[in-house]
Amino acid sequence: MKFRGVVEEKKVNKKLEAKDFITVGLFTALLFVVEFACGILGFIHPYIVASYVVMIPLVGAIPMMLFYTKIDKFGMISIMSVLLAIIMFVTGMGYLGAPLIIAAGVIADFVAKSGDYKDFKKIAISYGIFCLWICANYFPVIVSAKSYRQDLLDGGYTAEYCDSLFRAINSKTIAVLLVLCLLFGFLGAFLGKAVVRKHFEKAGIA
Amino acid sequence: MMKNIIEIKNVRFHYKGAKESLQNVSLYIKEGETLLLCGASGSGKTSVLRLINGLIPNYYQGELTGEVMVAGRDISKTPLYELAGVVGTVFQNPRSQFFSVDTDGEIVFGPENVGLEPEEIKRRKELIINEMGIDKLMERSLFELSGGEKQQIACASVAALLPGIILLDEPSSNLDRDAIEKLHDIILKWKKQGKTIIISEHRLWYLKDLFDRVIYMDKGRIKKQWSKEEFLKLDTATIENLKLRPLEVPSYFSVLFNERSSEKETSESGMSNSILLQDFFFSYRSSPYLFRKRHFAESDGDRLELCIPELKLPKGKVIGIVGKNGTGKSTFLRCLCGLEKDCRGIIETDGKVYRGNARIGLSYMVMQDVNHQLFTDSVESEVLLSMSDKDEIRCHEILKNLGLIEYKDTHPMALSGGQKQRVAIASAIAAGAEILLFDEPTSGLDFDHMMKVGLLLKGLAQSGKTVLVSTHDPELIEKCCDYELYIKNGRVESFGGIAEKILKRNEIKESV
């Protein structure tokens, strides 16, 4: 009886602890592996590059929904987005997208927090917003479309590849892509939730 | 009279959402004492350790009543990081307790966390490396080390914080004989330094000269206590009744493991019906600059990590595979079930020849970590997944035979370790595999569960399957194997019936 008070006090404690940082690191690694696996498919044809907005939110939703069940404190999604920004930079996706990634992460964090990390609707929206980070990969294409095109040509891409790439991704379609990200993120959340329910809740670890 | 360094008073605890795991536990441990915690899995040994290192209630949340004092601190009110220099813990799984990727970083990880001066950390690192004799392991990637080596590093990184109390949670589970002996030496050193040591363990034989006191736990309670002398006097029957593993291990195994039996012997008596293996050659070290490995042949000689030109295995028997870690047991199993494509071995049984991918269907391996081979959301669908015709009646029959029918709708991951193993077996049977391979199925199991696995293996053999099991548990071999295959450096060192070996051992005993 003596310590029950202490235990409850612990639950109220909303400061991030070492355990939470490890959880964030683990899921970031998993998410990046998913992203990378999908990314490799992009080598095949430029149109697949555009379809990242569909694939990554859907597949990534599985680890992410499991991640959401582990969050109860503010900051975890934000940190994750910072990590993703760093990794994206390190693996050569450029630094232009970093602000978008982090912004998406922080907003997603706020949205989920407003639902106390329990409200599934809020989680779904939050995940949709979080998925906008994927669009950051396209940033170099859009912001500096002209010079990027020249770079690509210089860089040994054929004109054909560039044309189809730009047909798929330009300042007009980016809006569509952003919406798609959001939409599929939202759908992905439901899919992910279903998987979490099917497996992890049934197995009793979520 | 030395003072109590650890005092656990009337503690009850249950994990969040689980049933009570500790009931009214009181335990007083003196400074410098070495304590052995034994008892079946789930009896609360790990929970007691977690009380002492503070993971309960600071990490694993739940309801705790009672009082735990360690070195004058009230554990439930002490943040975990303050205990870092007081209590050190070596965990069961060598794979998961690392933070770094390299050995040096791992040893200094603790001291750095506590914020020691760099000079002091370096001094300690040197000290620990010398003390443990692990200078050969330095500057290596942790992912390249064997389980035993990882466990040594884990011990070193715990010791680097110079804690007065060291807890070991089933540290030998994933280790082979040699590594266990190294572990024994490390614990002995700590004991001589006057550290308080608490070990929770199923394997008792290597601890005989270490413990001062034995605590026997059952269903969350402390059931019995013995002093060292009392415990060593217990006879085999009493120990077996307590469902503990024996204190002595069969001696002919020590002969085998010590590599003294150099006589090459393969007996083929009583093998009317057999499986013939041919041309099992394999090496992981193929030339790295080429994209494609070439095929191996016997002429590769010493380069081969697996070299079995021909071997006859009796059908419908349990064959125990023994040998040190890294000596080719797992490689042999992997080649046998067709996972290593570059191994061109041929399996011949019932006049049919299997090669290449056909071997995959013929044999099935139950991996050491069964979690990797369970894919679906219920036991039933897991078994049906292996069946091409999705025959539910046969599926239920298999489940019934393995005592799993009542769990058919449960998620495989919600089951206990032994049950998961049986699910994996069920899916192997469903797939129609004739040869069942087990990679160390009993590591980390208590006596009772080990015997259950043994009986299961025997049952499988009686139903006509050929069972190959690699193991470090001599008890398992003595109790349930028909044959023993000793592999050394990827070569068959000896192969023969267990009964004959036991006979031989008795002869040796008599002559001595």
Next chain:
Amino acid sequence: MIFVVSAVVMMSATTPFLWGLRIAITMVPIALLIVEKQYASALRFLVLYLAALGLTFYYLTAQATGFLTAFLVGYCSIVAQFMPAMITAWYVVRTTKIDEFISAMQKMHVPDGITISLAVVMRFFPTIKEEYASIRDAMKMRGVMLGGGSAVKMVEYRMIPLLFSCVNIGDELSAAAITRGLGGKVKRTSIEQLKMQALDYVFIFVFTAAAVIFVASKYMK
């Protein structure tokens, strides 16, 4: 300070360069690999890079069209484009100790939370690789590599066991790390005294220079 160098290398390597310069830059991480005695990987990268480069040049001059060649060229140019960054990333992962990394981050005044998480990310890549390898083995034995033809199942059978074991490992890892004092209030120290050495300055200088030349030549056109 290895970390700063690699950051600079990567930044410059990912920005498209003049050909000659780019090739030269790519050689740097390869040379670094050789210095660190990672001969096998250095050679493999070198061969792959040269092959991609050769193919790209060959087809570019031929002005080939058609789907297959476009595919091939696209592939090769991606290899050529991302290879430098990949090699560097590989180099960093192979040679940077988590410990060095953490203290480098601390010097750069990155908050602890991010440092710890990032260190965990680095630690988990090899773990995920190991776990995934054995899951694939298990799938091979069960004959479910292609998930019975359904893409959803294909993803599910890989993801679910992977998530289960990674979550377990993560849980045990945090317990082990915490009992060794991670997350304390005291400031972490480090035995790695990272100092900028002459070589580091040279690297930074070379790469900044390369970047400047590149940018200049581009805008002069």
